[in-house]
Structures are given as structure tokens and as C-alpha cells.
Amino acid sequence: MSEAIAVYKQAEQGSSLWQDAWHRLQKNKLALCGLMVLILEIILALLTPWLAPYGYEQQDLALGAAPPSMEHWLGTDTLGRDMLTRIMYGGRVSLMVGFIATAVALLIGVVYGAVAGYMGGKVDALMMRLVDILYALPFMIFIILLMVIFGQNILLLFLAIGAVEWLTMARIVRGQVLSLRQQEYIEAAISIGLGPWTIIRRHIIPNTLGPVIVYTTLTIPSVMLLEAFLSFLGLGIQPPQSSWGLLISYGVETMEEYPWLLIYPGLKLSITLFALNFLGDGLRDALDPRASKD
Template identity: 80%
Template sequence: MTASNSTLNQTSTMNDIEQFESGNSLWHDAWVRLRKNKLALVSLFVLIFIGVICLLTPWIAPYGYEQQDLALGASAPSAAHWFGTDTLGRDLLTRVMYGGRVSLAVGLIATAVALTIGVTWGAIAGYTGGRVDAIMMRLVDIIYALPFMIFIVLLMVVFGRSLLLLFLAIGAVEWLTMARIVRGQVQTIRQLEFVEAAISIGLSKAAIIRRHIIPNALGPVIVYTTLTIPNVMLLEAFLSFLGLGIQPPESSWGVLIANGVESMEEYPWLLIFPGLALSIVLFSLNFLGDGLRDALDVRASKD
């Protein structure tokens, strides 16, 4: 009986040690807290669903992208055309699906450009400090002072209108806040013990920034990224509304909304459906960003 109890105690002790050694990472704890936020979780699934639909659009769209029926003209939603048709007789559901591909691509790619520039710039400035930090952040302040809309318009006038230039132009003005956020995080992280240990064993500044600084600053970066994507999508929609964004025959939610505004009194569905699609994505991204902010809050893990 004593031997059996001793064996059980040893087994229990070994399990406790293994559980202690394995522990729970910050990302595991963040996922557990995120799952408790029902609104953020629903928003995540909505975004995944819309993303999959837009990705599969060429194979599941009910009509061709440029397929016209001039005799039909602008018709209200029906069994044949769930979202109705536009003034050229094109199926609006199909155009909303294709427009979603462009709008989401602009949001993701332009945000990736802003993320790459902002994280790199902020990490170097924050870790190096001194005169280098002062010069780099003064450049950020100078660019901040420029009207970003005029900056984008000048880029597109000088280099011409193209989808790739639109990605780069929007990303080139959205990285500034990211750089400031990362710089503040890096200035805090560089004073921690594990960074001093990395310095003591002779790691280069580039290696310390890449292996230790940036990975530990990813929490706020991820949260701000989810908030940058809707800002970028709204900026693209605004540029398209002004005629400076996506050009025909391509379309985006911003272009569809701009077209819908012109005939909203006669054909309100041309504005309602693309506006609803854009609103759902923007709300979902904001709710997900709020959920990630709470989930990645280190103080929440101590409660």
C-alpha cells in the first residue's frame, strides 16, 4: 500500500514538473482570453468567411465580371440577381464579390508595406537612441506635417495611376504611427535583463533587434495592424470616390459606393449592398482589434 502511494506521488510530481516546464506561452494565454470575447471571435469568423468568399470569387460568382444585359438595365434585387443589377445590367453581387478582392488586397498589402517600414524604422530608432533616434523621429515628424492626401495625389500624378502604386502610396503614409508605437515599445524592452544578457554574449545590434526586440514588441503591433487595415480600406474608398483610386474596368467597394451615390435616389440598392459589405468588414476588424488589445494585455494575465 505504501509502495503504491509512493508511486502515485512520484507520478503526480512528474506530471506537475512537466506541466510547470511546459507552462503557457503569452500567445496561448492570449488565445484563451480571445476565445472568451464572443464579439471578437464572431468578427474573426466573419472576416475569414468573407476572405474565403472573395478568394473563391472567380469560381463561385453567379455571372461574369463584365457580363452586361443592357436591355435589363438597373433592376431591383430578385431571385436571378440577389443584389440587383447596375445601370449597365451587370450583376451587383458579382461586382461586390470582385470588388471585395480588390479592397481586401489594398488593405492587406498596403498595411504590410506600412508594417514593414514602420516596424523596421521604429525598432532601429528606439534601440539605437541618441542622435540617430532624434534624426529619424524628426523625419517622421516632418512627414507627419505634410498633408498625406496631397502626398498620395502627387505620387499618382507623377508616376501614373496603377494598382501597385496605390498599394505603395497608401502604405508610404500609414507607417508613421506604427514607427512611433514600435519605438516606444523598443525603448522599454531594451532595458530588460534578457537584452542585457544578449549584449553581454556579443550579439550584434541587428541580431538583437531581429531575435529579441521585434518579437517582444509584436503584441501592440498586431493590435494596431488590425486597426490600420480598416483605415487603409477607407482611404482607398475615399480615393476611389474622388476618382483617384481603382480605375475601370476594375472595381472596389469604394468605386461601387461612388457609383451608387450618383444614383442612390433612383436605385438605392447600388449604394446599400457595397456599403453594407464595407461596413461589415470595418466593424469586424475594429471589434477584432479591441479583442486582441484586451487579449494581449499582459496585466490581464495577472488577474
């Protein structure tokens, strides 16, 4: 009887989109595992200066590239630097690049696509033609020019990558908005006098979260790989700093002689990508506004 009363009170009070999403996400075990892995990696990245067994610049040239041992659990690179320490510090950079650059791309792309799709007509045509023009530009050259003109600053690297990754996000959001703006609840919001910006913020953007989350899980690893390519060209992370992408690029060059230099950073990046994919799939289902309330 008490359970029935509790259910009745909950139904009477209602619940928000985020509360419903959290309840649905809790039922997805793989998504929760992915979330826990990401949380642990973020905590580890924050605590790396205190947990790392060696300094990331500390070298032992006499030791050179040594396989895993009791002193160096994941071995050392060709300069005698501890690989566990390098991977831990590299995780700080890779996660920062992935999340901050993706956040910049999301902020620009979601707002731009939502405005273009909802306004429609000439406004939509003008805004999307601008996107087409930017798509035609070689974005890699654009990033390289920014890095050359303004210097090799890690914050600029985040902003530069995010500034070119928003184009696909804008197109995805616009396509979703074109189908959403004809829905009955949008017409009802217009009929009660809500303004365009209020409708976009309260009704349009929340209902595009599913595709946005899915694309976000693809953007973060692509941003990490883009950072690795820039670092390989000498325009990204500079030694003695490291990132997972930079360690993998270095490991590929020496994989025949020292395979552990590729295996361990590659395994770390793979675990992160799996966690992001599992979490992204779970969030897509949990944030789907068409899902029935449990």
C-alpha cells in the same frame, strides 16, 4: 491524477508567447467570430471567379437599375450589372488593398520605430526628424504624383498607400520601445552579450505587438477609404473593376433613387470593419506579454 500530471508536464516544458496568445484568444468569443468572418471573406474572395453568378463586366442596359429579385439577389446598378457579382469582385480588390498596403506600412513602421526607440540619442533624433518632415508633406499629393509618374498600376497603388501609412506606426512603436528598453529583461539580455539587432528582434518587437495589432485594425479600413478616394479621383481602381469603396462612392450619388446601391456594399464593408475591430481587441489582449499565463 492524470490531469495533474499533464498540467505538470506542460508547466515543465513551458510554452511560447504564441501558444499562450492562442489559448487566451480562444476564450474571446467575439474575437473568434471576427476571425471566422475574415477567413470566410478571404475564402469567398479567392473563389469569386467560380462562385459569382455573372461576369463583373456583364451589362443589361435594358434592365438598368433594378431592385433585388430572384434573378439578381442584390439588384443591379444603372448599367444593369449584377450587384452581388460587383460586391464579390470588389471584395477581392478591397481586401488586397487593405491587407497588402497595411503589411507594407507595418514592415516599414515597426522596424523603423523599434530601431529609433532602442538606439536613442542622436540616431533617434535624426530618424524622428525625418518622420516629422514626411508628416509635413501632403501625402495625398505624394500618392497622386506616384500614380501619375509611374502609371495607374494596382500593385503601385498598394505600395504607394503603404509607403505613406507607416509614419504613425513608427511613432507608436518608438513610444513603446522607449518604455521597454529600461526593463530588467532588456538589461539582462545586454548583460549576457546579445547584440542590438537580436534584442530588437527577440525582445523589443514581440512586446510591442499589442499596440501594433490595435493600430493595424484601424489602418486597414483607413486604407480602404483612401483607395476609394483615389478611385473617385480616377487614380485608383478603374472601371469596369470595382471595390467596396468605389461602390459606396457610386451608391452615395444615387442613394435617393436606388438605395440598394449604397446599402449592400456599405453593409459588407461595415461587417468587415466590425470583424477587424473584434479580432484586433482580442489579439491585443492575447498578445499582451504582461498577461498572466493560464
